[in-house]
Amino acid sequence: MNKKAANIWNAGHYDEKIRYVSRLGQSLIGMLQPAAGERILDIGCGTGDLAWEIAKSGAHVTGIDSSEAMIAQAAAKYPALQFRCDDAQTFRLQAGEAPYDALFSNAALHWIRRPAEAAEAMALALRPGGRLVVEFGGCGNIAAIYRGIRTALAAAGIDAEERNPWYFPGIGEYASLLEAQGLNVRTAELYDRPTPLGDGERGLRNWLDAFAGMFFSGLSEPQKEAAYARCEEAVREELYRGGEYIADYRRLRITAVKR
Numbered sequence: 012m013n014k015k016a017a018n019i020w021n022a023g024h025y026d027e028k029i030r031y032v033s034r035l036g037q038s039l040i041g042m043l044q045p046a047a048g049e050r051i052l053d054i055g056c057g058t059g060d061l062a063w064e065i066a067k068s069g070a071h072v073t074g075i076d077s078s079e080a081m082i083a084q085a086a087a088k089y090p091a092l093q094f095r096c097d098d099a100q101t102f103r104l105q106a107g108e109a110p111y112d113a114l115f116s117n118a119a120l121h122w123i124r125r126p127a128e129a130a131e132a133m134a135l136a137l138r139p140g141g142r143l144v145v146e147f148g149g150c151g152n153i154a155a156i157y158r159g160i161r162t163a164l165a166a167a168g169i170d171a172e173e174r175n176p177w178y179f180p181g182i183g184e185y186a187s188l189l190e191a192q193g194l195n196v197r198t199a200e201l202y203d204r205p206t207p208l209g210d211g212e213r214g215l216r217n218w219l220d221a222f223a224g225m226f227f228s229g230l231s232e233p234q235k236e237a238a239y240a241r242c243e244e245a246v247r248e249e250l251y252r253g254g255e256y257i258a259d260y261r262r263l264r265i266t267a268v269k270r
Contacts, residue, residue, distance in 0.1 A: 019224050022084035026058050028217040031206065033060035036117035036146065042266060043144040045070040049112040052136060054099050054145075055119020059085030062092055065115065073111075075102060076119075100128040103135065110138035114145075121148035121177050127188055134192035137269040143194060149201045149263030150181040156218075156258060159245035160226055163238040167230065174226050185263060194267040206258040214256040215243055 025032075040061065045051055047069025053062040056074030058081055066072045066089075075097040076082050085094045100123055104110065114133050123129045133143060161171040186196045208214030216239055219227075227235045250256050 020078040020080050021221070022058055022078075022080045024217075025081070025221055026084065028210065029221045030060075031209065032057070032118050035204070035206065036061050037064060039115070039117050039144060039146050039264070040064055042264075043113060043115050043142075045113065050109065051113045051115060052111045054114060054116040054133070055122070056085060056094065057081050057119075059089045059092065059094060061115070061117055062094075063089045066092055075099070099123055100125045100132060102132050110141065111136050112138060112141050114141070114143045116145040116147065118147055120145055121152065121179055124176065124178055126178055126180065126185070127191075130188040130192045130194075134189075134194055134269060137194075139269055141269045143189070143265070143267040143269070145266075146262050146264040148177065148179045149185075149261050150179050152177075152179045152261040153259055154261075155246050155249050156215075156242075159242040160219075160223060162245040163241035164226060166241055167234060167238060169226075171226055174228070176225055179261075180263065182263065182265075185265065189265070189267050193270045195270055196265060196267045198264075198266045200264045202262060202264070204260045204262050206260045208256045208258055211255055215239075215246070215250075215258075218256075218258065 043065065045065045045068040049070040051065055051070045051072050053065065053072060053074040056062045056076050059074055062072045062074040062085070073093040073095070074085055075095055076085070077096065077098050079096050082094045082096045099119065114137055120126070120129065137143065164171045182199045182201050186199050189196055208218050210217055219239060219242065227238055230238060250259060
């Protein structure tokens with residue numbers, strides 16, 4: 012049976028154990044160059060940390076995310092900002108809402124399995140001349156971790172690909188989707204970014220808890236523990252260095268301007 016489903020987000024775990032996602036996304040704000048008075052939409056805003064950093068420029072920031080738990084956490088942390096629960100594949104400007112000056116997204120678009128629809132939604136939300144600055148997992152992202160997940164689930168008689176929620180495109184594929192929606196791609200880079208997961212031996216488990224819950228859905232706690240252990244064993248030689256796991260991230264970073 013196909014078990015492909017959205018991840019169930021634990022906002023508290025995300026803020027406590029996965030803070031490196033926002034920290035590593037801060038360099039993307041420099042490419043965005045937000046200015047006072049601009050209206051900026053943060054797509055897949057999570058618990059709002061980068062939306063807050065953007066707002067320090069004086070820009071008016073709205074964050075959207077498909078997870079109610081993440082939006083609730085963001086709104087509690089940053090009550091001065093606007094957050095709403097919405098789907099990156101289908102969101103539209105609300106009644107009376109003007110198009111945005113810029114769209115920003117960090118570590119979110121690889122969760123979008125209908126990327127052409129997301130590209131259309133983003134283009135519709137931008138004013139002519141508005142800019143798009145995004146970064147997410149690209150072709151080859153977490154290849155070793157995914158091999159570990161596949162190995163662990165195969166031992167439990169589960170086909171990991173049937174549960175795979177991720178979309179990791181190359182430059183040409185994603186740039187073409189944006190160009191088809193009237194966005195001129197200005198820069199595109201696919202680069203390796205080995206990412207320390209911290210927390211010593213528990214780093215990979217924290218990552219699996221945050222991002223890979225759908226793979227282990229339906230397993231009992233003992234079965235899940237065994238699967239986690241098999242995954243760790245499968246990747247340890249390649250990814251465990253200096254007392255922690257180093258995730259094999261490969262990121263796709265794109266900037267574009269609406270025609």
